[in-house]
Amino acid sequence: MTTLGNMMSLPLLISSILTHAVNNNPNQQIVTALDDGTTHEYTYTNFAARTRKLATALNTRNIQPGDRVGTLAWNTYRHLEIYYATSGIGAICHTINPRLHLDQIAFIINDAQDSILFFDHHFTALVEKLATLCPSVREWILLNEGEHNSRQSDSWSSYSDWLTTSDTDFAWPVFDENTASGLCYTSGTTGNPKGALYSHRSTVLHAYASCHPDAVGISCRDAVMPLVPMFHVNAWGLPYSSLLSGAKIVMPGANLKGDALYRLCESEGVSISAGVPSVWQGLLDHTQANGLVFSTLRRAVIGGAACSAHMIVAFARINVAVRHAWGMTEVSPLGTVCTLTSEHQNLSAQEQQTVLSSQGRPLFGAEFKIINENGQRLPHDGASTGNLMVKGNWVIDTYYRDTKSALMDGWFHTGDVATIDKLGYLRITDRSKDVIKSGGEWISSIDIENIAMEHPDVLVAACIAQKHEKWGERPLLVVVKKPSATVGAADILNMFINRITKWSIPDEVKFIDDMPMTATGKLQKNALRNLFEN
Amino acid sequence: MTTLGNMMSLPLLISSILTHAVNNNPNQQIVTALDDGTTHEYTYTNFAARTRKLATALNTRNIQPGDRVGTLAWNTYRHLEIYYATSGIGAICHTINPRLHLDQIAFIINDAQDSILFFDHHFTALVEKLATLCPSVREWILLNEGEHNSRQSDSWSSYSDWLTTSDTDFAWPVFDENTASGLCYTSGTTGNPKGALYSHRSTVLHAYASCHPDAVGISCRDAVMPLVPMFHVNAWGLPYSSLLSGAKIVMPGANLKGDALYRLCESEGVSISAGVPSVWQGLLDHTQANGLVFSTLRRAVIGGAACSAHMIVAFARINVAVRHAWGMTEVSPLGTVCTLTSEHQNLSAQEQQTVLSSQGRPLFGAEFKIINENGQRLPHDGASTGNLMVKGNWVIDTYYRDTKSALMDGWFHTGDVATIDKLGYLRITDRSKDVIKSGGEWISSIDIENIAMEHPDVLVAACIAQKHEKWGERPLLVVVKKPSATVGAADILNMFINRITKWSIPDEVKFIDDMPMTATGKLQKNALRNLFEN
Numbered sequence A, B: 001m002t003t004l005g006n007m008m009s010l011p012l013l014i015s016s017i018l019t020h021a022v023n024n025n026p027n028q029q030i031v032t033a034l035d036d037g038t039t040h041e042y043t044y045t046n047f048a049a050r051t052r053k054l055a056t057a058l059n060t061r062n063i064q065p066g067d068r069v070g071t072l073a074w075n076t077y078r079h080l081e082i083y084y085a086t087s088g089i090g091a092i093c094h095t096i097n098p099r100l101h102l103d104q105i106a107f108i109i110n111d112a113q114d115s116i117l118f119f120d121h122h123f124t125a126l127v128e129k130l131a132t133l134c135p136s137v138r139e140w141i142l143l144n145e146g147e148h149n150s151r152q153s154d155s156w157s158s159y160s161d162w163l164t165t166s167d168t169d170f171a172w173p174v175f176d177e178n179t180a181s182g183l184c185y186t187s188g189t190t191g192n193p194k195g196a197l198y199s200h201r202s203t204v205l206h207a208y209a210s211c212h213p214d215a216v217g218i219s220c221r222d223a224v225m226p227l228v229p230m231f232h233v234n235a236w237g238l239p240y241s242s243l244l245s246g247a248k249i250v251m252p253g254a255n256l257k258g259d260a261l262y263r264l265c266e267s268e269g270v271s272i273s274a275g276v277p278s279v280w281q282g283l284l285d286h287t288q289a290n291g292l293v294f295s296t297l298r299r300a301v302i303g304g305a306a307c308s309a310h311m312i313v314a315f316a317r318i319n320v321a322v323r324h325a326w327g328m329t330e331v332s333p334l335g336t337v338c339t340l341t342s343e344h345q346n347l348s349a350q351e352q353q354t355v356l357s358s359q360g361r362p363l364f365g366a367e368f369k370i371i372n373e374n375g376q377r378l379p380h381d382g383a384s385t386g387n388l389m390v391k392g393n394w395v396i397d398t399y400y401r402d403t404k405s406a407l408m409d410g411w412f413h414t415g416d417v418a419t420i421d422k423l424g425y426l427r428i429t430d431r432s433k434d435v436i437k438s439g440g441e442w443i444s445s446i447d448i449e450n451i452a453m454e455h456p457d458v459l460v461a462a463c464i465a466q467k468h469e470k471w472g473e474r475p476l477l478v479v480v481k482k483p484s485a486t487v488g489a490a491d492i493l494n495m496f497i498n499r500i501t502k503w504s505i506p507d508e509v510k511f512i513d514d515m516p517m518t519a520t521g522k523l524q525k526n527a528l529r530n531l532f533e534n
């Protein structure tokens, strides 16, 4: 007979993060970069008060628990208010990626059946087109507040009017911790986007795990700048983990260019930031071009796409420690983060960089395995390459509105191909659909791209499979040069000698002017394959 | 209508800490100091294998889910094996404080109805007495393994025999996360001891929160030495949080003297340690007497009783940062830990020490309030003093075997009296039963003790209330001098001038030879009050 413990049972709710944060850090700041180069600043106390007002307004306007509330917005304090207010009343915060194609955005809003939608003034033209395509949205709310000359229109209401209600007496409701809190669609390259429907429990557990010293590791003395957009898997949970930790929050707004980000880092004393490699590259280029160093930034969490050893070294040179992270929409998103263990302390700097360029080890609460095509577990020996499977409390079990489970024997199939070593370090070699199989052997496109990116004249490199009569497939390297660079194919191919096995070296390099990228900063290999078919 | 999220739902189980730890840190070490001055060392892999064997043995010997398994043991790898094996199969790990009186121990075992009991050879004499007093215990198991000449007896079996079974095919069972996992009795100074029955959920959430950078903050590069005994509220959860983090674990065994602990710290590279002030004092005295510094120790978590500013300064001088923590058996135990916020960075060193001498701020998941005698909430202004109430998922709601709730309106009454400031910093002024009320004003005995302890000749100081005709009560200071110290009452009383209000200064100092302490290292003020009753 099982005995239950005699402990209090309080639901894990997102509103409890807000309550904890404001009770213990009333004066902590939330700073947002505005379009005009100035900043908006206020405290956790102001933030909490406005969030309660917004919650009251949502209730007043009859937003019900379970209703989807859409957002098309950059990283700002207002977006943060919407995060906490919607989830706090039991509604679902549905962040939409404005970089997707109009059809995809319309599809997503219609699939989610959003009741209302908040949008930044940058997206007014988009919203005008969406309005007729998305009948479920009964109110479009412009996130204005007079700080920019936003166009007025009869078709939308304004955020400032929503916040006129008083928050007196409002208290966050208490409900089941498994209640849905947020919705995010994967920007799948094939088929229609699919939604991941997070719960309060999954979000709070993910926040607990993210704060671990070997994960994002946020303290109340940190200033955290999420470069990753709040429409990209909840900015990797930073809106939760930063508040939970009582950290200063620095929101970059719409301008993610290197110079703007550098200025913001310096003026706001940012110590931790997180984003995809392409945005970090912009920041790095700016510092290198101008001989700059960071005064306060000490940790760069980089993920969403593979971060090269090259970038890790470049940041190490200016005393910024890169933490390479792996995640995906279906995993809330953080699965692994890379730090060294005590076993690595005696390795050479170069050997340590090799470890640091892997995607790292699981957060407590996420478990990984790799399997072969027959579903058999492969050993964690750092060599066996297989399909990456994950499970944990912040992993989806079904896609939104789907009836059939997204799992295989209780595990979620990530679609990534990886090795895992005996210390649990994950190394992603490919998306399974990007795998190159040459003469029966797998070639890692990520390895090849990382080496090519080391060339000072290479801006971006992508490696794809090209059909080949004899070998089945052969790797083709596609390169965008830096402006005014003169590098040739042979220079680049020379870099591979003695770095990888001979048969893995691409036969050819093709130069193009622009790299097709997805809306979340990943190489769009589909488009490349179409371009170079045969 | 509420919508639930579409996330996996896996129970939060203690066995998942073990699985995570061993999968990702197979070679990490667990080192135990043995009686003969040598150490026992093995890896997480060995530990996990032996724990599975023990679990198999518990199953074989018919230990059922819900059964209580007692321990009378020091901090060793074997005790850790028992922790994980018992909870892992759904049984309850019941740690017993061997420093209590025989009657109390017998009462506790009988109240818990322990089925079997594991004990260290240090406690064989105790066990011989207990055997006849505790009929529920059907097997007493000596934690021998041939490393000491333990007396054999027909009345008990031996641990080494329990570990002969093979662990092939054993898999940790999956069950409700609210299942009871551990039992610990409070060593209350009045009335019978009462049990706190922890659950898997409460233990895992407590571990998540403890690992936060502003709580205990453990990384996989740390070596953690729990000075606090594993029979004292699960060594403050370090057996869970350290494994969760993949840290090296250093178990001090039975010898908690300053010289032994110092040697162990140095030889094992301990970076974080945690315990009550009296044990830390022993370690500090040893370093001071011998002009020693620590090579690797950088963080001392001190709690269980108030840590003086004096001790914090002394450790700061040798580059060890003290983190003052507050907890209690009913709170698993960690409620608050003290670190500075960015608001404190510009304060003077002395002002910072004042902050650091407070008990700190709540872990995310614990919430505090203070109330007056009428149950009304008092402001968090750092001045209003009230009864401290706590709630959270790792706070008990009922005592073991009790039917009535231990809560008042959903809050647990800690029995402590405290202030809370606007940043959430808790400052315990007294146990409510130790409060001194003089002329209608409350006097904090902890403040007075901390000042007295600053005198170099004072070993321990305790301040208690003495009945007084005019003022109701007056503070009496009781002091144990250091060996061969010559300090007089006037010297000590002079220290209070201009430090606290005049009427708070004790009228008298009494010198005694030994301070009565509880089994968990707290001043036993009851005994003092009896001693000095007019």
Ligand SMILES: Nc1ncnc2c1ncn2[C@@H]1O[C@H](COP(=O)(O)O)[C@@H](O)[C@H]1O
Pocket (backbone or CB within 6 Å): A186, A187, A233, A302, A303, A304, A305, A306, A307, A324, A325, A326, A327, A328, A329, A330, A333, A359, A414, A415, A416, A428, A430, A431, A520
């Ligand atoms: N650090 C990383 N290295 C390589 N690929 C990554 C990394 N982080 C994320 N990804 C890829 O991004 C996918 C998730 O995309 P998304 O759901 O849009 O965030 C993963 O399945 C990986 O293919």
